[in-house]
Amino acid sequence: MSKTLVVVVPDADTLAATVASRLIAKIVDAQAERGSAGVVLTGGRIAKRVLAALKELPEAKAIDWAQLDLWWGDERFLPAGDPERNETQAREALLDALPLDPARVHAMPASDGADGDDTEAAAARYAAELRLGGADLPPFDVLMLGVGEDGHVASLFPEHPVLNETGSTTAAVHNSPKPPPNRITLTMPTIQSADEVWLIAAGPDKTDSVSRALDGDKLLPAAHATGRTKTYWLLDKAAAAKVGER
Numbered sequence: 001m002s003k004t005l006v007v008v009v010p011d012a013d014t015l016a017a018t019v020a021s022r023l024i025a026k027i028v029d030a031q032a033e034r035g036s037a038g039v040v041l042t043g044g045r046i047a048k049r050v051l052a053a054l055k056e057l058p059e060a061k062a063i064d065w066a067q068l069d070l071w072w073g074d075e076r077f078l079p080a081g082d083p084e085r086n087e088t089q090a091r092e093a094l095l096d097a098l099p100l101d102p103a104r105v106h107a108m109p110a111s112d113g114a115d116g117d118d119t120e121a122a123a124a125r126y127a128a129e130l131r132l133g134g135a136d137l138p139p140f141d142v143l144m145l146g147v148g149e150d151g152h153v154a155s156l157f158p159e160h161p162v163l164n165e166t167g168s169t170t171a172a173v174h175n176s177p178k179p180p181p182n183r184i185t186l187t188m189p190t191i192q193s194a195d196e197v198w199l200i201a202a203g204p205d206k207t208d209s210v211s212r213a214l215d216g217d218k219l220l221p222a223a224h225a226t227g228r229t230k231t232y233w234l235l236d237k238a239a240a241a242k243v244g245e246r
């Protein structure tokens, strides 16, 4: 049974630094335990700030970057290098400054890649990459998620059919309420396979979705996003303003 923990900090800057510091510790612990670590990145504003904050933390030197697998929870299905791609933004914020093993940076396919603009084929390609380690899914020590105003996580949106997909580890998303319309996403069971899921939200526009999800409103995808051992809600004061009110 996953334990849910809520951590509230004063503001978005502190949240980015706090999450970055926790991420370093989690990666270092996983590497001490099994020699490697697996982290799932997400897109969006606070996620980008976490990566930028991590770059400035001296304790990041404790990480063996060559022994880290990076995955994405979702991707905007755009051409490689497109500034709107989550991969592009993560590379600019942090990844391109690190001595990572390129073979262990598992970006989701671009819309000008091997499958062209076939979102379903690209999603299937990522599912195959997830299986490369021999199991259906690799170990995810931490899976990070931003939270939308509507309570979406990754590219799983409320009342969207993909939210109920359980037969595959990834899915293609069309007509996304958040542009761009075409995306690739991990499915909810894949999210739930992570050891820890961290939901990260800052600002007053997240107050309602955060409190509703924490109150168990299952219409919100964020309410389903739980880790196997721990689920962290990492919030600034504004996003947490209505937590526990209901």
Ligand SMILES: O=C(O)[C@H](O)[C@@H](O)[C@H](O)[C@H](O)COP(=O)(O)O
Binding pocket: 042, 043, 044, 045, 046, 047, 074, 075, 076, 086, 145, 146, 147, 148, 152, 153, 154, 155, 178
């Ligand atoms: O591709 C994306 O847009 C993200 O993966 C998405 O799920 C994001 O994390 C949330 O929409 C929160 O984004 P903000 O932190 O910018 O509000």
